[in-house]
Amino acid sequence: MIDIENLSKVFSSNNRDTFAADRVSMRIAAGETCVLLGPSGCGKTTILKMLNGLIPRTSGTIRINGRDLDDFDIAELRRSIGYVVQQICLFPHMTIEQNVSIVPRLLKWDKARTRRRAAEVLATVGLEPGHFLHRYPAELSGGQQQRVGVARAIAADPPVLIMDEPFGAVDPINRESIQDEFLAMQQRLRKTIVFVSHDIDEAVKMADKIALFRAGRLEQFAAPDELLAHPASDFVADFVGKDRELKRLALIRVGSARVADAPALSQDRTVEEALALMNAQGREHLTVLDGAGRPVGYVTQARLSAGVPAATLESAMTPATSVSLDDNLRTAVSNMFRGDIGWLPCTDGEGRFDGEISQAAITHRLGQTYRERR
Amino acid sequence: MDILTYIVENFSTLLDLTIQHIVIVFSSVFIAILTGVPLGIIICSSRIASRIVLGAATVLLTIPSIALFGVLIPILSPIGHGIGTVPAVVAVVLYSLLPIVRNTYVAISGLDSALMEAARGIGLRPWQRLFWIELPMAVPMIMAGVRIAVVSNIGVAAVAAYVGAGGLGRLISRGIAQSDPRQLITGAVAIALLAVLIDLVLLQVQRLLTSPGLRRRAGGAS
Numbered sequence A: 001m002i003d004i005e006n007l008s009k010v011f012s013s014n015n016r017d018t019f020a021a022d023r024v025s026m027r028i029a030a031g032e033t034c035v036l037l038g039p040s041g042c043g044k045t046t047i048l049k050m051l052n053g054l055i056p057r058t059s060g061t062i063r064i065n066g067r068d069l070d071d072f073d074i075a076e077l078r079r080s081i082g083y084v085v086q087q088i089c090l091f092p093h094m095t096i097e098q099n100v101s102i103v104p105r106l107l108k109w110d111k112a113r114t115r116r117r118a119a120e121v122l123a124t125v126g127l128e129p130g131h132f133l134h135r136y137p138a139e140l141s142g143g144q145q146q147r148v149g150v151a152r153a154i155a156a157d158p159p160v161l162i163m164d165e166p167f168g169a170v171d172p173i174n175r176e177s178i179q180d181e182f183l184a185m186q187q188r189l190r191k192t193i194v195f196v197s198h199d200i201d202e203a204v205k206m207a208d209k210i211a212l213f214r215a216g217r218l219e220q221f222a223a224p225d226e227l228l229a230h231p232a233s234d235f236v237a238d239f240v241g242k243d244r245e246l247k248r249l250a251l252i253r254v255g256s257a258r259v260a261d262a263p264a265l266s267q268d269r270t271v272e273e274a275l276a277l278m279n280a281q282g283r284e285h286l287t288v289l290d291g292a293g294r295p296v297g298y299v300t301q302a303r304l305s306a307g308v309p310a311a312t313l314e315s316a317m318t319p320a321t322s323v324s325l326d327d328n329l330r331t332a333v334s335n336m337f338r339g340d341i342g343w344l345p346c347t348d349g350e351g352r353f354d355g356e357i358s359q360a361a362i363t364h365r366l367g368q369t370y371r372e373r374r
Numbered sequence B: 001m002d003i004l005t006y007i008v009e010n011f012s013t014l015l016d017l018t019i020q021h022i023v024i025v026f027s028s029v030f031i032a033i034l035t036g037v038p039l040g041i042i043i044c045s046s047r048i049a050s051r052i053v054l055g056a057a058t059v060l061l062t063i064p065s066i067a068l069f070g071v072l073i074p075i076l077s078p079i080g081h082g083i084g085t086v087p088a089v090v091a092v093v094l095y096s097l098l099p100i101v102r103n104t105y106v107a108i109s110g111l112d113s114a115l116m117e118a119a120r121g122i123g124l125r126p127w128q129r130l131f132w133i134e135l136p137m138a139v140p141m142i143m144a145g146v147r148i149a150v151v152s153n154i155g156v157a158a159v160a161a162y163v164g165a166g167g168l169g170r171l172i173s174r175g176i177a178q179s180d181p182r183q184l185i186t187g188a189v190a191i192a193l194l195a196v197l198i199d200l201v202l203l204q205v206q207r208l209l210t211s212p213g214l215r216r217r218a219g220g221a222s
């Protein structure tokens, strides 16, 4: 757990004072990812570097697991806080293996374990160990170097990670995948992470909590959905963007918005049975399932009543895509747009039909937070 | 032809003088490395100290070697070494200090500050930063300074023959005294060749000591 209380940092140069941090208070729970977000120069890096003592505080306190930063042996503390530097900063005279092994070496791990770990963390960040271990930083692209920077930070398996724009030099496609890998890793390891970004989408994706700064002041400290749905100020609203409701889509699981009691019938049933079921439940459509209970298509009341020359649903249905309950609403909406349809069948972990999701249900789910506040 | 005969007839003397020459230069430069590198590191932490030390070393270098030997004789005589190998070694050490201290200082104070901050940030203590990061990265520059020191002091050591030190300078001083062009030319050529050869050897040593990760940059720095 990281406790920040009334933290301030004033830089004085040329008789001008810059408040890089202005009475910032926040608490980052153990196992949580907190993203420090804000425009360039708002003090994100400064706050991050105060956490590992690289920048001395002007005032305020920082406690890590209840212990004041001043009470630590600072070098020892830093070894337990994985640090990804904004400028990457690999050591040019060391091989990738040596760079990644540096903290394990400081911690006096034995050689075999250090070796194994170096290969392991390189693989974690998506770099083939056999290809990279013995190369030098100058032989790597910027994006590859940045991955090594992340590998170096996680090598000694520190409980806390502080990362300054760790994916800034990676191209958008690879960034997406390294973010996913990182999220999966975090799911397993549950580290306490402070992560600097100036990209709202990255923040929304990675964060349990977002701390949004403006000129050294903490404008809002909240969970991503809260920040998007209830921006605390005009500045926050502007920063998160006019499409903030769309960004919320990525945060909500399909499972939490789906309609559970949706009608469905096996494809070997008749058109009459389908019409009867829709009439009984007052529905316009139903999902058609295969023998294993997986959605394969849909039929609508309008089309069936117009008279279809088919006995079973298998030949009467229109093929349909589905969406998993674990997907997010953004994926669901995207699939709906692609299929030009207002709803989709949902599937459980085994691919079996489990309710449906509709645009109305999504709107309702997004609006929930506003109804609660009224 | 005269010269060749001279060389063949006096080959073992020539070899002795060459070895003496090399010993004087290398032992002095070795002492200069042991003192100059730490000095160069220490002055990185203080602007004033670096100005004073680099200034003093520069002044030393401007003193002509003959004059320096003149000054050293009365200083070293009380300990019985006003003449001989000792003043030669002292002079070469003093002349070697500037390139070594200066290059050490420039290399280490010029290291990327973000890189050094990263080293602190991941938990290296000052000594670990020095031996794991700063010195290995400074090696190409420091070795370039050492090469300058060695090559330029091969000439200084030759002058030291006038204060009774051994080495190839003997051939020149004797050649002048005895008006013997054979010794004079043999000495001068031998000294020049020695300088070129040793520089080549040291260049190889520099390459060996430089991490392959730095080689591309080192090409520009030295």
Ligand SMILES: Nc1ncnc2c1ncn2[C@@H]1O[C@H](COP(=O)(O)OP(=O)(O)OP(=O)(O)O)[C@@H](O)[C@H]1O
Pocket (backbone or CB within 6 Å): A011, A012, A013, A018, A019, A020, A038, A039, A040, A041, A042, A043, A044, A045, A046, A047, A086, A198
């Ligand atoms: N060493 C320093 N001396 C003086 N001012 C500084 C110093 N370091 C940072 N600042 C100032 O403090 C403010 C915050 O800087 P900081 O580097 O924390 O910004 P940031 O949010 O990380 O920006 P970016 O997104 O561009 O990395 C800026 O106005 C900057 O100019």
Ligand SMILES: [Mg+2]
Pocket (backbone or CB within 6 Å): A044, A045, A046, A086, A164
């Ligand atoms: Mg920054």
